[in-house]
Amino acid sequence: MTQTITGAAMVIGGGIAGIQSALDLAGSGFKVYMVEKTPSIGGVMSQLDKTFPTNDCSMCIMSPKLVEVGRHPNIELITLAEVTAVRGEKGDFQVDIHQKPRYIDMSKCIACGECTKKCPKKVNDNYNAGLIKRKAIYVPYPQSVPLKYAIDGESCLYITKGKCGNCAKECPAGAINYEDKAKDFTLNVGAIILAPGFSAFNPKGMDNLSYGRHPDIMTSLEFERMLSASGPTSGHLSRISDHQEPKKIAWLQCVGSRDNNQCSNSYCSSVCCMYAIKQAIIAKEHAPYPLDCTIFFMDMRTHGKGFEACYNEAKHKHGIDFKRSRVHTVVPDNRTRELMLRNVSEDGTLRDDAYDMVILSVGLEIPEELRSLAGKLDVDLMPSGFCRTQTFSPVSTSRDGIYVCGVFQGPKDIPQSVIEAGSAAMMAGADLFQSRHTLTKRVEKPAETDIRGESPRIGVFVCHCGINISGVVDVPAVRDYARTLPNVAYVEDNLYTCSQDTQDIMTRIIREQHLNRIIVAACSPKTHEPLFQETLINAGLNKYLLEFVNIRNQDSWVHRNNPAMATAKAKDLVRMAAAKASQLESLVESRLDIDQRALVIGGGISGLSAAKALSRQGYHTSIIERFPVLGGQARKIHQTAQGEDVGEQLNDLIASVAADDNITIYNQAELTGVEGFVGNFTSTVLQNNEPITIEHGVAVIATGASEYRPDEYLYGKHPRVITGLELDERLKIKASSLQDIKSAVFIQCVGSREPGRPYCSRICCTHSVLSALHLKEINPEMNVYVLYRDIRTYGERENLYKQAREKGVIFIRYDQEHKPDVKACDDPAKKDFIDVTVTDPILGRPMSIETDLLILASAIVPNTDTNLAQFFKVPVNEDGFFVEAHVKLNPSSFATDGVFLCGMAHYPKPIDESIAQALAAASCAVTLLAKKTINTSGTVAEASPRDCAGCGTCVAVCPYGAPSMRTSGQFVGKAEINPVLCKGCGACVASCRSGALVLKGFNDGQIMSMIAAAGLR
């Protein structure tokens, strides 16, 4: 252990995993350096059109995170930069950085885009997967963070040849600096998180697929850009070859995955099945005509939460055709302009199917540059190139103090990347917690002026935005018009109202002119309101005294051919804003102290890991476990997919938790009630019939799941029919009975992927394959069969599947319609044996297997606890699993503030993923706890008890439980709103029949005054 611990961390990679790590760490009191090799953060997620399985718009859910990183006072973005070396050790690393020149002065660039208009040099647009060209001076995409242009030094004519210089002439802000030079510098950090991502497999080398030889054979990433509204065709489907709309599209799965012949990626890329389904659904939605979509696959791997339902919908609702076949060749037919797909269908016939577009579902791989980065950092990789980690420390690399998350750790989807990002932040934070808040900035705020009783003195600032606004709207006319409006005391126009120097001027003017309401007429409040609110705060004004007028995004940019009307509209909007501004009031944000203790419900591997993590960051944690012993389901599991002994590691974990003074364990205990809200929960626990009260600021739900007890396949009726976990118990004790058996049959999907329980239980395929290998190890002569529907050994687990086949395990597929038939042997001499009959789809004939052990890969069912859901007001889905705040970007939190989720209570998952989510849930909890206090929004509803009729509609309408009826005092039976719980939507206000409710900042009077001032007559 080093003496000094640097209270800063470095995150390498600015994709979604890096972003989440950085936000968690910065939110929990550490300085973060984010090193990104391109000019903007965002990574691959920013290129995606939609995200599966909900088909949320990728950019829409991501951009708030991008903005948060960009604005965070404790995250320093270092773009166009790479790490060249790391010295030192955990707590005290020295990281050498090489940063390429941007050729743009970031403090001057206002991202108006004038420079690109005259740039003569076109280069491939990587953001659009090379489908179109961009200029040599560019922003990667419109929502880039930082939103600053960059010059591509390798292609710029001025930089390469000294000719041109157009951008410098065009730039109104004087931001171009051709003399910019590369920089090398060293940063001190206490921990490092690797989130460098991956690259999509390039299928150019695969001759049989003709990629690169025909433009209508595209990779999935290229097609993703075509589907995107912000892509080159604005989401319109069009064949690159002839701009015709495609009628038949085929997706080819496992291109660059599960393939040792044409590439060396033996692993499964985990995400391609789902993204192909997503793309097929979206393509059909985009096509205003009947579009044929076919997905050619080997095993359909829809093993995540909500994935199987999406797959079923794709088949039944959207009519997408799924063909189980690996396409042999794709040959363009130049005569018919069709693409001929040669494939062997399941019954063995050779077919040539014609399509007019082919999408290659390319896998994820680790490019050479990341292998070399790992070398520089002295971090071990797997042979596949992914970073080596252990099941019980899923984000720790081989080098102490360096953590990993996202696809660099192994192929995975966005939620799993976000989960690991949280875990990595948690681990880094635990290393640094003694230095929490030592390097972070705290912004000092001046005292707030009390404006009550003052008559309104409105200041109006009208922005030219370079020429973005004033090129269309007559800004001086709007400025002069604003002077004539009631209560307006001061007006000015600025070239760039948002620039740092204007902020300083505004602060001065507000003070000098005694302004008490501010109107900014500029771009959009969505991007710039927080900036100007900050300025108001600096000038001593309450931040809610700002009214924003959108005269760019919703005026000059969209009415550029109608300047007169655009100017009239700008005047109307300013007049409306002035009417509202006159009525603005200072709003109070309630401040709450957060109880610095945590409660974890469930003492399984997830709960224990979460508790240990919280304790490592210095927070006292209580664990409630309903059974006498800790450990949950993991107690029954033999080995992990990586071959580690579960019992041993679990005992170590339990021992460390039991020995931890900062953790209190309540076993044989049950939660009987929860009161309060974020920061201040009071829970009652019943232990040995004694009620115990626990006060805590946050709660983590880790109630787990268990194995389904089958009532099919003779289970419970024949002694030789057991479940997967029951086999594990025998493997654990090395039962001698296993040595004598000659034959074993596994049946997959017992109780999963069926009408009553439609989800995939995710872990059973890997578990059965692993168990099959164990049986083969005990007795290599044993005949082992796995009867399956799709083998879902995702990620590196695919290697186990490969190994099992090599060891002679026989895999036979069955259909849901033709389930295996199981009965005890008729022959009295063989009454201990079981007859399993299965219809092999390739042979099309029933096969009979006589076996002495039948193992049922039984479903995982959640330990549904409706009481718990009600106590914390958290939702449960139809399958009984808890519902997270957001499937993609908030998988370990609930929509209810202060309550977090991990492990199998969320969805079935293996140990490494459970631990990762436990750490992620703890990380989310720490970001809240580290704040010590929280401010709620000032935009909340308020009830006037004198006007309230006590009807209770507001209570019924509010999804957050903010309104309640008073139970005591003068106004008993009348509504009151808890401002801490209120999110400020105004649904209750609009529903109140007696006008007793107001929404502060958007009250009826303010909105009515805007309507009245809109110049309608």
Next chain:
Amino acid sequence: MSDWEPKIIAFFCNWCTYGAADLAGVSRMEYPPNIRVIRIPCSGRVSPKFILSAFREGADGVWVSGCHPGDCHYIEGNYYARRKFALFKNLLEHTGIEPGRLHFSWISSAESTKFVTVVNDVVSSVKALGPAKRMIKQDPLNTVSVTAATL
């Protein structure tokens, strides 16, 4: 009548439709300049009296737009809005306000193309109806003088 341009009050929820309107700008799309946007947190915030007030003040059309049902930033605000508006629109028709003057839509923050399509639809349908005449609040002074003149 040829140079008459309708004035339309639009209530956009902050999270979805307002974002779509911003994106339409970022994408440099074009649409008619007839709408005056009032930003609100959620379509569920829109009280029927705002719509009535807009018509009383002389709006030729009113347009309320929020997140897609199921995508509400506030979980279910737009469901309340949808139910409320379905009833309210019938009621307004009953009072003689033409259905084409009041519009509701659900546009996500990514759907700038849909946004522009809907703006065009809203503006053209209001335009087709001509200036609003019903429900407009009379200026009390004028009303008095008219009454005096008729005496």
